[in-house]
Amino acid sequence: MKRYFSYIIMFLLTTVLLSACNQPKTLDVEIFETSESGNSLTKINEFPAAEKVVEISILPEERFQKITGFGGSFTEASAYLLNNLSKENRDKIIEAYFGESGARYSLTRTHMNSCDFSLGNYSYTPVADDLELNNFSVKEDLDDIIPMIKDAMAVSKDGFKILSSPWTAPPWMKDNKDWRGGKLLPQYYDTWALFFSKYIDAYKAEGIDIWGFTVENEPLGNDNNWESMHFTAHEMNDFVKNHLGPKLDADGHDVKILGYDQNRGEELKEWVDVMYDDEIAKNYFDGTAIHWYASTYDYFPESLQYAHNKAPDKLLIQTEACVDAEVPKWKDDKWYWAKEATDWGWDWAPEEQRFLHPKYEPVFRYARDIIGCMNNHVDGWIDWNMVLDKQGGPNWFKNWCVAPVIADIETDEVYFTPIFSTMAHFSRFIRPEAVRIGFENADNELMVTAAKNPDGSIAVIIFNPTEEIKGIQLKLNETSTEFAIRGKAIQTIVITGKEKNHTSI
Numbered sequence: 001m002k003r004y005f006s007y008i009i010m011f012l013l014t015t016v017l018l019s020a021c022n023q024p025k026t027l028d029v030e031i032f033e034t035s036e037s038g039n040s041l042t043k044i045n046e047f048p049a050a051e052k053v054v055e056i057s058i059l060p061e062e063r064f065q066k067i068t069g070f071g072g073s074f075t076e077a078s079a080y081l082l083n084n085l086s087k088e089n090r091d092k093i094i095e096a097y098f099g100e101s102g103a104r105y106s107l108t109r110t111h112m113n114s115c116d117f118s119l120g121n122y123s124y125t126p127v128a129d130d131l132e133l134n135n136f137s138v139k140e141d142l143d144d145i146i147p148m149i150k151d152a153m154a155v156s157k158d159g160f161k162i163l164s165s166p167w168t169a170p171p172w173m174k175d176n177k178d179w180r181g182g183k184l185l186p187q188y189y190d191t192w193a194l195f196f197s198k199y200i201d202a203y204k205a206e207g208i209d210i211w212g213f214t215v216e217n218e219p220l221g222n223d224n225n226w227e228s229m230h231f232t233a234h235e236m237n238d239f240v241k242n243h244l245g246p247k248l249d250a251d252g253h254d255v256k257i258l259g260y261d262q263n264r265g266e267e268l269k270e271w272v273d274v275m276y277d278d279e280i281a282k283n284y285f286d287g288t289a290i291h292w293y294a295s296t297y298d299y300f301p302e303s304l305q306y307a308h309n310k311a312p313d314k315l316l317i318q319t320e321a322c323v324d325a326e327v328p329k330w331k332d333d334k335w336y337w338a339k340e341a342t343d344w345g346w347d348w349a350p351e352e353q354r355f356l357h358p359k360y361e362p363v364f365r366y367a368r369d370i371i372g373c374m375n376n377h378v379d380g381w382i383d384w385n386m387v388l389d390k391q392g393g394p395n396w397f398k399n400w401c402v403a404p405v406i407a408d409i410e411t412d413e414v415y416f417t418p419i420f421s422t423m424a425h426f427s428r429f430i431r432p433e434a435v436r437i438g439f440e441n442a443d444n445e446l447m448v449t450a451a452k453n454p455d456g457s458i459a460v461i462i463f464n465p466t467e468e469i470k471g472i473q474l475k476l477n478e479t480s481t482e483f484a485i486r487g488k489a490i491q492t493i494v495i496t497g498k499e500k501n502h503t504s505i
Contacts, residue, residue: 027474027481028496032429034363034421035489036337041421041428047484050471054443057475058450058460058495062438065308067451068317068380069107069161070370070427072097072404074152077117077394078387079144082151084409090151093405093414097386098156103424105152105160106432109319109382110145112166112199114179115217116226116397117385121179123170124199131191138202146206153208158431161211163289163319163382164199165261167218167227179227189239193247200253212256214289214319215240220262226397233260233274237281245284261289261319264300272310287315290378292369293324295356296343299372308377317380318373323362323402327392328417330406336362336418337488341402362402366422367447367463367490374436374449383423425492429459446470446485458495464488 033039082090096102114122127135138146152160168174169184169192176182184192200210219231231239236259248255260271268290276282288307294300307316325344329335338361345357370381385403392400404420407413434451437458441448447463464470467487474481476495485491 025479027476027479029474029481029483030494030496031483032425032492032494033486033489034418034425035486036334036363037486037489038333039486039489040416040418041424048469048486050469050484053471053473053482054441054446055473055475056442056446056448056460056462057440058458059438059440060452060458060476064436064438065316065377065379067430067432067434067436068315069105069432070381070423070430071105071107071160072109072383072386072423073320074108074110074145074148074162075115075117075385076111076119076141076144078385078403079148080119080394081387081389081407081409082148083144085407085414086412089407089412089414093387093407094148094151095155096405096416096420098152098160100155100157103420103427104156104158104431105427106158107161107163107317107380107382108152109163109165110149111217112164112195113168113170114140114227114396115167116399117393117395117401119394120396121227124202125170125195128170128172131188133191133194133198136195136198136202138199138206142206146203146208149208150206161432162208163212163214163256163258163317164210165214165217165289165319166195166229168229169195174229180222180224181228181230183230183235184239189243190247193239193243196244197247197251197253200248200251200255210255212258212286214258214261215244216261217320218262218291219260220267226399233271236260237274237278240284241278241281256286256315257284258287258289258315258317258319259285261291263291263294264303265294266303268300268303269306272307276311276314282311285311285314287311287317289317289319292318292321293344294353296341296345296358296360296365297368298356299369299376301372301376304373304376304378315380316378317382318369318378319380319382320384321366321369321382322384323365323419325400326402327400328388328390328402328406330390330408331415333418337364341365361465363418363422363490364463364465366419367425368465370426371447371449371461371463374451381426422490425461425490429453429461429492429494431455434459443470460493460495462491462493464490 122140171177173188174182222228259275339359341362387405388403406415430451431453434453436451439450450460464485471484
């Protein structure tokens with residue numbers, strides 16, 4: 001009888017185990033959501049009911065570009081505001097951007113000499129005809145930008161890369177002797193190359209490593225606005241291959257050089273043709289820098305594909321973006337999800353380009369652009385100012401813009417806008433050296449991208465711009481999981497790589 005019962009128990013256990021093995025395996029995931037309804041990078045475990053389910057399959061065997069990073073910019077405007085907040089709020093912002101509890105920014109930018117988001121015009125080389133730059137000094141940065149960078153370094157566990165960009169050489173090196181417009185005089189090409197080398201040394205002396213340069217911010221223009229300096233593509237090639245590149249090599253600086261640094265579209269295609277058809281210049285350029293200001297909604301996939309195909313082994317980094325020509329809306333989350341924002345092109349674009357600049361939701365603009373860029377070979381994406389005030393400055397030209405964090409230094413208050421959470425969906429969960437991987441998405445209303453991190457985890461980002469709740473069946477190999485995304489929402493789904501059965505013993 002005892003043996004009989006043993007057989008029965010073994011039979012039942014075997015049946016249950018086989019049943020468990022036949023159960024579909026589910027992915028082990030964590031899901032974070034930012035939504036118009038109020039979630040802000042919120043970890044969620046309960047989901048609303050959806051009328052239909054969309055199948056999204058992740059294809060890790062399809063591998064694309066390696067990710068350089070995501071982040072924002074250290075500007076004098078942002079650093080000035082941090083200096084005028086309480087230590088508590090300063091630390092809160094730095095931790096939010098760079099700490100382990102925050103967005104974990106990994107790729108940043110700063111300006112060399114002044115820019116529009118400075119308190120005024122300045123140069124590290126103010127003495128005219130100082131060809132050897134004996135008077136070079138970054139003292140203008142010592143009380144604002146440099147302390148901000150050092151504070152960020154102190155809380156960043158993994159560190160971050162810094163890309164530096166000049167808006168202009170000092171007026172004494174230019175043909176128009178002005179901060180705005182004009183060109184670098186050829187007799188100062190060597191001196192201007194020396195400027196870059198001395199800048200690296202000066203920041204190194206402060207304990208800050210510079211990872212890369214763009215040769216010139218927006219070389220196509222801004223004549224009558226803020227600091228600017230013009231290059232043609234051929235002139236930039238000449239400067240890089242005959243002056244800047246050789247000087248940095250001679251001084252032992254291992255630093256990236258990115259060309260162009262302006263808007264996507266036809267001009268990007270024309271510029272990369274010149275950069276990469278020149279075999280000597282091509283060897284000095286590590287990649288191409290781009291901006292998003294040609295449209296509020298179009299990320300110009302065809303031109304991004306063209307730039308990648310022209311030089312598939314080179315970097316393609318978005319170096320600046322912001323909701324421009326707008327004053328931030330203070331503590332009004334709804335505005336950032338509403339189709340109310342305009343940009344420079346709403347009023348000033350040529351008539352034939354006006355259609356590219358409709359009113360658009362700020363959150364939509366960020367989510368759509370970053371996903372669209374990633375899916376078209378962009379490996380890094382940098383926002384503009386990290387912190388601005390309620391006016392959208394300070395800015396000496398009064399060129400007001402929106403930042404992810406808004407500060408009121410009069411009342412010592414800080415507002416984290418929904419744009420901050422949108423950026424963090426990417427920067428926090430897609431780490432440097434991650435590889436973008438393939439996917440299949442059955443719903444053309446949803447935008448999706450995915451990347452596999454160095455630790456083996458996979459981050460999937462879904463953007464739902466519609467009002468409709470969408471059910472999602474996410475598949476990876478033989479595993480899957482089901483959940484839902486709210487209308488007007490962004491989700492990051494982190495797949496740890498583990499599996500679990502629906503039925504357990």
